[in-house]
Amino acid sequence: xxxxxxxxxxxxxxxxxxxxxxxxxxxxxxxxxxxxxxxxxxxxxxxxxxxxxxxxxxx
Amino acid sequence: xxxxxxxxxxxxxxxxxxxxxxxxxxxxxxxxxxxxxxxxxxxxxxxxxxxxxxxxxxxxxxxxxxxxxxxxxxxxxxxxxxxxxxxxxxxxxxxxxxxxxxxxxxxxxxxxxxxxxxxxxxxxxxxxxxxxxxxxxxxxxxxxxxxxxxxxxxxxxxxxxxxxxxxxxxxxxxxxxxxxxxxxxxxxxxxxxxxxxxxxxxxxxxxxx
Numbered sequence: 464x465x466x467x468x469x470x471x472x473x474x475x476x477x478x479x480x481x482x483x484x485x486x487x488x489x490x491x492x493x494x495x496x497x498x499x500x501x502x503x504x505x506x507x508x509x510x511x512x513x514x515x516x517x518x519x520x521x522x
Numbered sequence: 523x524x525x526x527x528x529x530x531x532x533x534x535x536x537x538x539x540x541x542x543x544x545x546x547x548x549x550x551x552x553x554x555x556x557x558x559x560x561x562x563x564x565x566x567x568x569x570x571x572x573x574x575x576x577x578x579x580x581x582x583x584x585x586x587x588x589x590x591x592x593x594x595x596x597x598x599x600x601x602x603x604x605x606x607x608x609x610x611x612x613x614x615x616x617x618x619x620x621x622x623x624x625x626x627x628x629x630x631x632x633x634x635x636x637x638x639x640x641x642x643x644x645x646x647x648x649x650x651x652x653x654x655x656x657x658x659x660x661x662x663x664x665x666x667x668x669x670x671x672x673x674x675x676x677x678x679x680x681x682x683x684x685x686x687x688x689x690x691x692x693x694x695x696x697x698x699x700x701x702x703x704x705x706x707x708x709x710x711x712x713x714x715x716x717x718x719x720x721x722x723x724x725x726x727x728x729x730x731x
Contacts, residue, residue, distance in 0.1 A: 479592035483599025500725035504698030508717025510678035
């Protein structure tokens with residue numbers, strides 16, 4: 464793992480975090496309503512994947 | 523209140539940081555391993571990078587994988603965006619603390635979102651970096667890996683429950699869990715972004731009535 468690879472990973476990761484939070488305008492009401500419905504299902508998905516992790520085929 | 527809610531996540535993240543610090547030693551020297559946790563702050567990306575480098579993959583493959591793993595941050599950021607009233611420069615600062623766990627805590631907490639993201643993020647960041655340093659210094663918590671791995675589903679179920687108040691929401695949560703499992707067994711290569719895909723898919727249809 465080189466310093467340049469770490470810099471690349473850091474830039475990619477921060478950019479993905481900042482893109483929506485910094486540059487996205489406030490969403491329109493329909494999009495905002497949809498986004499409000501995302502968190503519960505998203506965490507349910509994370510829970511399901513973490514539970515199944517050991518049984519999933521390794522790649 | 524935020525610190526209390528963050529503690530179990532931070533403890534689990536600290537253990538995984540230690541496992542990362544110890545496991546990354548074949549591909550980097552100790553200072554580089556700690557530096558990676560200081561400037562990347564993403565368990566998913568860092569574990570994947572080490573795994574790929576151990577199999578002989580090149581930097582391009584590592585960066586492409588990181589880009590795919592990071593795509594879920596776009597969704598988390600979009601979900602948080604409407605609740606953050608801070609000016610752009612403050613949102614740029616807050617973006618640093620956005621990881622799965624802190625986004626979940628922020629979305630589920632009644633406390634001001636910017637403050638929750640900052641406090642929970644700083645706590646998880648400290649746990650990740652300190653855990654990495656312990657791993658580099660030779661601490662071995664591999665025996666705890668299974669125990670800690672079992673903590674994450676419980677914490678995420680708790681977060682899902684906190685953001686689920688209506689029958690419609692319960693149905694969407696159940697649907698997302700089922701869709702995630704089906705997709706994970708069908709295409710395990712993209713398991714890291716599956717929850718985001720499933721969440722958007724079940725959130726798209728409008729509420730009835």
